[in-house]
Amino acid sequence: MNFKVTQILYIVVLGVLVLGFSLEVNYAHADTEQKIPQWFKDDDNLWLSGNMSDAQFMQSIHKLLTSLSSKENTTTSMTVPATTVTQQAKNCNDKNFPHVDWHGCDYSGAYLSHANLNNANLAGTDLSHANLLKAYLLQTNLENATLNYVEATNVDFTSADLSGASMVNTDVQFSDFNYAIMENTNATGAILHDSTMRWADLHNIILKGANLDRVLFMNSDLSGADFRGASLQDTGLGGANLTNANFDGVDLKSADLGSAILDGAHLHCKNNPVCN
Numbered sequence: 008m009n010f011k012v013t014q015i016l017y018i019v020v021l022g023v024l025v026l027g028f029s030l031e032v033n034y035a036h037a038d039t040e041q042k043i044p045q046w047f048k049d050d051d052n053l054w055l056s057g058n059m060s061d062a063q064f065m066q067s068i069h070k071l072l073t074s075l076s077s078k079e080n081t082t083t084s085m086t087v088p089a090t091t092v093t094q095q096a097k098n099c100n101d102k103n104f105p106h107v108d109w110h111g112c113d114y115s116g117a118y119l120s121h122a123n124l125n126n127a128n129l130a131g132t133d134l135s136h137a138n139l140l141k142a143y144l145l146q147t148n149l150e151n152a153t154l155n156y157v158e159a160t161n162v163d164f165t166s167a168d169l170s171g172a173s174m175v176n177t178d179v180q181f182s183d184f185n186y187a188i189m190e191n192t193n194a195t196g197a198i199l200h201d202s203t204m205r206w207a208d209l210h211n212i213i214l215k216g217a218n219l220d221r222v223l224f225m226n227s228d229l230s231g232a233d234f235r236g237a238s239l240q241d242t243g244l245g246g247a248n249l250t251n252a253n254f255d256g257v258d259l260k261s262a263d264l265g266s267a268i269l270d271g272a273h274l275h276c277k278n279n280p281v282c283n
Contacts, residue, residue: 043071044071045136046067046115046116046135046136047067047071049135049136049155049156050063050064050067050135050155051064051067053155053175054067058175058193058195058196058215059173059175059193060193063153063173098110098111098112099112099113104122104123104124104127105123105124105125105126105127105143106125106126106127106128107124107127107128108127108128109127109128109129109132110128110129110130110131110132110148111130111131111132112132112133113132113133114132114133114134114137115133115134115135115136115137115153116135116136116137117134117137117138118137118138119134119137119138119139119142120138120139120140120141120142121140121141121142121143122139122142122143123142123143124142124143124144124147125143125144125145125146125147126145126146126147127144127147127148128147128148129147129148129149129152130148130149130150130151130152131150131151131152132149132152132153133152133153134152134153134154134157135153135154135155135156135157136155136156136157137154137157137158138157138158139157139158139159139162140158140159140160140161140162141160141161141162142159142162142163143162143163144162144163144164144167145163145164145165145166145167146165146166146167147164147167147168148167148168149167149168149169149172150168150169150170150171150172151170151171151172152169152172152173153172153173154172154173154174154177155173155174155175155176155177156175156176156177157174157177157178157179158178159177159178159179159182160178160179160180160181160182161180161181161182162179162182162183163182163183164179164182164183164184164187165183165184165185165186165187166185166186166187167184167187167188168187168188169187169188169189169192170188170189170190170191170192170208171190171191171192172189172192172193173192173193174192174193174194174197175193175194175195175196175197176195176196176197177194177197177198178197178198179197179198179199179202180198180199180200180201180202180218181200181201181202182199182202182203183202183203184202184203184204184207185203185204185205185206185207186205186206186207187204187207187208188207188208189204189207189208189209189212190208190209190210190211190212191210191211191212192209192212192213193213194212194213194214194217195213195214195215195216195217196215196216196217197214197217197218198217198218199214199217199218199219199222200218200219200220200221200222200238201220201221201222202222202223203222203223204222204223204224204227205223205224205225205226205227206225206226206227207224207227207228208227208228209224209227209228209229209232210228210229210230210231210232211230211231211232212229212231212232212233213232213233214232214233214234214237215233215234215235215236215237216235216236216237217234217237217238218237218238219234219237219238219239219242220238220239220240220241220242221240221241221242221243222239222242222243223242223243224242224243224244224247225243225244225245225246225247226245226246226247227247227248228247228248229244229247229248229249229252230248230249230250230251230252231250231251231252232249232252232253233252233253234252234253234254234257235253235254235255235256235257236256236257237257238258239257239258239259239261239262240260240261240262241261241262241263242261242262242263243262243263244262244263244264244267245263245264245265245266245267246265246266246267247264247267247268248267248268249264249267249268249269249272250268250269250270250271250272251270251271251272251273252269252272252273253272253273254272254273254274254275254276254282255273255275255276256275256276256277257276257277258276258277258278259276259277259278259279259281259282260277260278260279262279264279264281269281
């Protein structure tokens with residue numbers, strides 16, 4: 008992103024924040040000490056470091072402005088149509104476990120440890136900073152969901168759809184991703200060691216700087232995957248499709264690539280016979 012576009016985005020965000028603080032519409036009981044939430048600061052850092060796309064950051068800006076607008080409305084005479092409130096409450100307050108429909112809802116920071124969310128609809132749901140320790144997400148729809156900085160150790164993601172999801176710096180060690188769909192998922196910096204990801208669709212997954220020690224990728228589609236800066240100690244890649252995968256600079260000393268498909272792969276790696 009060029010500097011001019013960056014300036015424009017910051018001007019928009021900061022301008023709206025200043026406007027929110029200066030509004031004189033029944034503001035006697037407003038919280039004049041609002042602070043920029045931590046989740047937005049985290050997203051801002053991810054975007055500036057190139058680990059979040061422009062589209063994802065624009066969604067974060069929209070979420071921030073929506074939250075500010077919601078707080079403002081509670082202190083003014085403005086009202087929201089009852090139909091809108093009802094539809095939103097019915098969707099995001101669904102407690103029909105395990106088949107909840109929380110698509111597009113904000114569950115950032117939620118405590119969902121051991122929750123049964125099998126077959127739930129969490130498409131586009133914001134779960135950043137949530138606690139999903141030992142949760143059950145078998146066949147769950149998490150397409151385009153936000154799972155940045157999530158605590159998700161020992162979670163069952165078997166056959167879940169995580170395509171397009173953002174899992175930056177997420178802790179998902181000892182988890183089961185067998186048969187999962189993670190096409191175009193951004194798992195930069197994720198902690199995935201000792202997880203299983205066999206027979207999974209991981210086409211174009213981003214795993215830059217991720218901890219992939221002892222992960223079992225056997226027979227998975229990792230074509231176009233980006234492994235730059237990742238740790239692959241004792242990683243199992245036997246039979247995996249690694250067409251056009253990027254291993255530049257990666258130490259593959261103890262990784263098993265037996266029978267892997269390496270057509271067009273970037274193999275400027277080290278300590279493995281497949282490396283150039």
